[in-house]
Structures are given as structure tokens and as C-alpha cells.
Amino acid sequence: MDLSYILNELGEERENYFNAIAPPIIQTSNFSFRNVAEFRTALADEYEAILYSRGNNPTVDILRKKLAALDGAEDALVFGSGIASIAVPLLALLKQGDHVVSVAKPYSWTVKLFERLLPKFGITTTFVDGTKTENFENALQANTKLIYLESPNTFTYELQDLPAVAALAKSKGILTMIDNSYCSPINQQPYVMGIDLVAQSATKFIGGHSDVVAGVVTGSKAIIKKIFDAEFLNIGGNISPMNAWLLIRGLRTLPIRIQRVCESTRKVVDHLAAHPRIERVIFPFHPSFPQYELAKKQMKDAGGLFSMVLKANTLEEVEKFCNSLKHFFLAVSWGGHESLVIPSAVSIKPHEFDATNSTHRLIRIYVGLEDADYLISDLKQALEV
Numbered sequence: 001m002d003l004s005y006i007l008n009e010l011g012e013e014r015e016n017y018f019n020a021i022a023p024p025i026i027q028t029s030n031f032s033f034r035n036v037a038e039f040r041t042a043l044a045d046e047y048e049a050i051l052y053s054r055g056n057n058p059t060v061d062i063l064r065k066k067l068a069a070l071d072g073a074e075d076a077l078v079f080g081s082g083i084a085s086i087a088v089p090l091l092a093l094l095k096q097g098d099h100v101v102s103v104a105k106p107y108s109w110t111v112k113l114f115e116r117l118l119p120k121f122g123i124t125t126t127f128v129d130g131t132k133t134e135n136f137e138n139a140l141q142a143n144t145k146l147i148y149l150e151s152p153n154t155f156t157y158e159l160q161d162l163p164a165v166a167a168l169a170k171s172k173g174i175l176t177m178i179d180n181s182y183c184s185p186i187n188q189q190p191y192v193m194g195i196d197l198v199a200q201s202a203t204k205f206i207g208g209h210s211d212v213v214a215g216v217v218t219g220s221k222a223i224i225k226k227i228f229d230a231e232f233l234n235i236g237g238n239i240s241p242m243n244a245w246l247l248i249r250g251l252r253t254l255p256i257r258i259q260r261v262c263e264s265t266r267k268v269v270d271h272l273a274a275h276p277r278i279e280r281v282i283f284p285f286h287p288s289f290p291q292y293e294l295a296k297k298q299m300k301d302a303g304g305l306f307s308m309v310l311k312a313n314t315l316e317e318v319e320k321f322c323n324s325l326k327h328f329f330l331a332v333s334w335g336g337h338e339s340l341v342i343p344s345a346v347s348i349k350p351h352e353f354d355a356t357n358s359t360h361r362l363i364r365i366y367v368g369l370e371d372a373d374y375l376i377s378d379l380k381q382a383l384e385v
């Protein structure tokens with residue numbers, strides 16, 4: 001399906017709302033029926049009905065159609081956060097006694113899901129280095145139900161070979177799920193490569209303006225219906241119509257924002273890679289990246305987030321660099337218009353800082369929509385400080 005068609009037309013039945021160009025925000029909790037027979041039909045299969053906005057809502061439906069098509073998948077569910085789009089499908093697809101093989105170092109709250117929440121229901125997880133596909137195979141148990149991926153992750157960007165892991169899982173009858181937030185569907189389409197479920201924090205690139213928290217999962221109609229019919233309705237992690245509308249608006253400019261961010265990131269990374277105060281840059285599309293060839297093979301482009309290891313002897317030097325930046329906000333998250341920075345040392349106690357540990361000197365940068373030269377000159381002056 002053509003990208004322009006998906007973003008501008010798919011799911012939008014404008015004749016139903018005065019041919020308005022922008023879709024309406026159907027801000028209602030419930031919907032009425034003409035007679036009892038229609039009411040009964042809706043209650044019998046809420047997945048197919050417009051009954052109550054915890055399930056289906058027309059504004060959210062437009063967004064679902066577009067997000068499913070962007071991934072090349074059959075259907076999508078949209079949630080009130082990215083982590084809900086991971087937690088709810090896992091709760092729907094796993095049961096007591098099941099085992100998961102997860103890539104090491106997924107997003108921090110995903111780790112907590114595997115280590116704290118799922119064990120309450122008797123579900124165990126083995127974490128493996130996902131850079132080698134055989135590590136997944138070696139960790140499989142008789143009760144392994146799902147392989148969980150995040151390629152790349154958002155601090156050190158290790159990749160998994162998606163078609164190879166998908167083929168392994170299919171040969172064993174095991175489900176696969178990925179967090180595709182780093183790439184967005186513009187730069188990577190895991191469903192097309194054989195991954196069953198594709199989750200994404202829509203807070204990041206889909207929203208694109210740092211004003212909505214949301215998540216999406218896409219997959220086959222059968223799996224999405226299974227999630228919808230039970231855990232989606234029961235946990236109630238749905239998005240509001242207003243936020244769905246903001247995400248539809250975000251989608252209109254997704255490809256050009258991603259293109260801009262990727263171009264600027266390349267310029268910023270190239271500059272920093274050659275800077276004497278930088279030990280190394282970590283970015284999947286930089287030739288120094290250990291999995292550069294795999295990145296080129298399965299991703300269309302990369303951008304936004306990258307990390308760098310600062311040459312520093314003390315925590316004060318790391319902090320001084322970050323505090324001296326004038327055009328980067330010190331903040332979590334990413335995917336918006338504004339550039340951001342997080343020193344990994346922010347999550348350790350100051351007395352624990354160890355300059356011989358390069359992780360403590362690692363700084364994650366998000367390159368937003370500002371001019372690349374504007375950002376480069378800011379980084380340069382802060383490195384001089």
C-alpha cells in the first residue's frame with residue numbers, strides 16, 4: 001500500500017463527517033442503537049462493534065487502520081502508553097508455567113515486566129545476548145511460548161537478525177514479539193520479516209511532538225482479536241479520542257520528520273566521531289558499529305537516538321558537558337521536535353562513578369528537528385567547556 005495513501009486517506013470516510021479534511025474527535029464514552037437486535041449483535045462481538053470507547057471508537061479506528069497498514073500488518077490496537085502495548089499482549093498470550101526468551105537489555109520497564117510482574121503469574125524469562133541467533137535457540141525450553149526482541153535497543157543499539165529469529169521461532173511453533181520504537185515503521189517493518197507482533201511507543205516518533213503518551217501493537221487479525229476480546233477490554237489501557245487524533249496528526253508528517261532526523265543524526269554523529277574528546281560513537285548506521293552490515297540489511301535508515309562515550313576522568317566533567325549544552329534538554333524520552341540528552345551516570349549514585357567503566361561515561365543523545373549545524377556548534381562549545 002502506498003505510504004501517501006495510508007497517511008492521507010486510509011480509514012478516513014470524510015463523507016460521513018461533512019467532508020471535513022481533518023477527522024472529528026468523537027469524544028464520547030458510549031454509542032446508542034436503533035433497536036435491541038442491533039444492541040445484542042454489538043454486545044455479542046465487541047471487536048466488530050462500536051459500543052463503548054474502552055473497546056472501539058471511530059477516531060481511534062482511523063488511527064488503527066493507518067498504524068496496521070504502516071507495519072504491513074492486518075490490525076492494530078492502540079493503548080494509553082507504549083509499555084501497555086507491550087504488557088497487555090504479553091498478559092494475553094502467556095499463561096502460568098510459560099517461559100519467554102528475551103533479548104538482553106530491552107527498555108527498562110520491559111525488564112521490570114519480565115522480572116517483577118510476569119513472575120507473579122508464574123511466567124519466567126531468560127535473557128540472552130541477541131546479537132547471535134543461536135543464543136535464542138540454546139535458551140529455548142519445552143515451555144517456551146514467546147521470543148521477545150528489541151532491535152535496536154535505545155541505549156547501545158544491539159540488533160537481532162529478525163528474519164533468522166522469526167524463522168527459528170516459526171520452526172518451533174513459538175510466537176515472536178518486538179519493540180520497534182527506535183525505527184518506527186518508516187525504517188523497519190518486522191511483521192513483513194516474519195515477526196508476529198510489533199509494539200511501539202507511539203509517544204516517540206508517531207506522536208512526534210512530545211505531547212502524547214501512547215502505544216501500539218500490530219499483528220494478524222486473529223492475534224489482535226484475541227488480545228482485544230480479553231485483556232485489552234479487561235485491563236482498559238485504551239487511548240482517549242483526543243490523543244488518537246493527535247497521533248493521526250503526527251502521522252501526516254512522520255516520513256518527513258524521520259527523514260530530517262536521520263539526515264541530521266548522520267551529520268552530528270560524523271562530527272562527534274572525529275572529535276578528540278569523544279572515545280567512540282555508538283550508532284547502527286555508523287561504519288564503526290559492530291553490526292553495521294546487519295543494520296543496513298534490515299533497516300531502511302537510522303536516526304534520532306545515538307550514544308557516545310565521553311573521554312572524562314571525573315563525574316564532574318561528564319556533568320559539566322551536559323550542563324553546558326544550550327539547545328539540548330536534559331530529559332527522558334525522545335522522538336519529538338526537541339533535541340535531548342541523558343548521561344547514563346544520571347542513574348547511578350555520584351560516589352559509584354568509575355571512570356574506567358565506559359558505561360558511566362556514556363551519553364545518549366536524541367537529535368530532533370533543529371538544524372544540524374545549530375546542534376553541532378552547541379555540542380562543540382560544550383565539549384570545549
Ligand SMILES: Cc1ncc(COP(=O)(O)O)c(C=O)c1O
Binds near residue numbers: 203
Ligand atoms: C524503547 C522503548 N520502548 C517502550 C517505551 C515505553 O513507552 P511509553 O513511555 O510510551 O510507555 C519506551 C519509553 O521510553 C521506550 O524507549
